[in-house]
Amino acid sequence: MADEMWTISRCLDWTRGYLEKKGDERSRYTAELLLTAVTGMSRVELYMNFDRPLDQDELSRMHDAVVRRAKGEPVQYITGSTGFRMIDVLCEPGVLIPRPETEVLVGEVLDYLDSQVLGGASTAARKRAALPWNGELDAASDLERALAESEAGDAVAAGETCEDVATAGEGERAAAPHARVLEVGCGTGCISLSLIHEREGAVTCVATDINPQAVALTERNGRALAVPEDALSVREGDLVAPIAPEEYGTFDVLVSNPPYIPHDVMAELPREVVDFEPGLALEGGADGLMVFRRLLAAAPQMLRPGGLFACELFEESLDEAAELCRGAGMDDVRVVFDLTHRPRIVVARTPL
Structure with missing residues (x-):
């Protein structure tokens, strides 16, 4: 590659063709991601600079990246990061790569927090990821904003000054409710970090993981x-072991994406998962519910009355997981489907 001029366009085309032959089903997208990591450009910038030549260092790093990908290594480990909802998180070998399914899990937690903890009146002003299931909320958000502006106008018309309205708003913000979330098995931290980012100033998270990395x-x-x-607060330890006794019963949510692949299914996973991602974060015992059962047993101790227990699980384990929740005395047990319409998440509430 170094003996001839390699432009961005030529490198994209060559990489796409090469990786396609190696079995990469999204070879064009992969080529774009690798080049953005090497050049520091966005994907849009790549297409605006097709004729820009790659320098020797960029060519060398691109070569190494393509070789790693051709051997099956996940793109996220090669580029060192991935997008998750509204944030980018660093990724590295030894830590599970965030999945789109987990974005749905975060959405379930946010819906609960907005309706049961933080109050629905101010949700229109909060950050919301541009995800498929959020489009239907736009009209409601516009209505909320219009109502808020109308209320402010009515207050001024009734004799309150703009300063009075602003001062009242500051008081409401100061007294705004706050949510406390426990994430077990945090990995990259994508769940906790998304909750904090999307409900800025309104959520505090404690995240635990047995893996020091x-x-x-x-x-x-x-x-x-x-x-x-x-x-x-990020803490090392097994499941809820890092939680101090005085913290028991203080959490509004216990959320987890635990190891949940049944033992016999592990061998059926794609090579780039089995050969590169940590088995500790994947395998969930004979039925995939080994860790889930321990979390379910801990949930009543960790959560306040009416608190939410939410777990991502293997698609064929959800019915049994829901029955286990009911058997444990949990209320409002539901199974949530992911973006591919597979059962993926169980949610339940501790009794009031």
């Missing part, structure tokens, strides 16, 4: 996203 990566991601120190 995952704990360190979550902390790095928190710093990269400029998360306030008092908004995120």
